[in-house]
Amino acid sequence: MSVISARHRVENLSRKRLGITSRAKNGMEMTIIGYDGEREVTVKFEDGAIVSHRGYREFVEGDIAHPTNTVARRLRLNHINETNRANCGLMMKIIAYNSKTNVDVAFEDGIVKRGITYRSFRTGEVAHPTAPKNRPFPISVYGFTLQTKAYEYNTELNYICKCNRCGLRDVMTTDEMKKHICKGVAYEGRVLD
Numbered sequence: 431m432s433v434i435s436a437r438h439r440v441e442n443l444s445r446k447r448l449g450i451t452s453r454a455k456n457g458m459e460m461t462i463i464g465y466d467g468e469r470e471v472t473v474k475f476e477d478g479a480i481v482s483h484r485g486y487r488e489f490v491e492g493d494i495a496h497p498t499n500t501v502a503r504r505l506r507l508n509h510i511n512e513t514n515r516a517n518c519g520l521m522m523k524i525i526a527y528n529s530k531t532n533v534d535v536a537f538e539d540g541i542v543k544r545g546i547t548y549r550s551f552r553t554g555e556v557a558h559p560t561a562p563k564n565r566p567f568p569i570s571v572y573g574f575t576l577q578t579k580a581y582e583y584n585t586e587l588n589y590i591c592k593c594n595r596c597g598l599r600d601v602m603t604t605d606e607m608k609k610h611i612c613k614g615v616a617y618e619g620r621v622l623d
């Protein structure tokens with residue numbers, strides 16, 4: 431087939447195929463709005479989303495993914511389990527990434543904060559409702575009693591604290607308290623708070 435007739439064929443098909451509708455696997459109707467060859471189909475979903483460079487066969491079989499199911503989902507999944515330290519000293523983890531202005535995080539003590547911005551997550555500016563920093567002493571956390579702040583080092587707060595199980599008195603961060611294993615005391619694995 432010569433270049434000219436190949437082009438002619440594409441143009442013929444384009445005339446026939448523009449405006450054809452099909453149902454995507456997500457249930458939405460999609461319409462061909464651009465056709466420049468068997469592998470160069472542009473479709474528009476009923477909600478207005480446009481996807482280009484797809485195959486005509488995929489279109490017919492409804493096998494074209496809606497962009498929110500691909501790009502956005504991939505973006506969301508990429509952020510799940512991302513961790514950062516909040517300014518109060520506690521670690522937080524992303525448990526849902528709905529959009530960059532609607533993120534849910536769980537603090538290491540289990541408190542969940544919803545609807546924060548991804549930016550505030552990155553900068554650590556997420557207020558924990560009962561963070562040690564904001565609570566009056568003594569504070570009970572991870573089986574420890576925190577008497578007072580000792581010092582701040584590398585942006586981490588260290589507390590003068592006592593283990594409620596083994597009686598150890600020390601200066602520790604909340605992270606160290608969490609990882610603390612009592613020596614010589616059987617407490618049946620129970621975590622007191």
Ligand SMILES: [Zn+2]
Binds near residue numbers: 595596597598610613
């Ligand atoms: Zn202990």
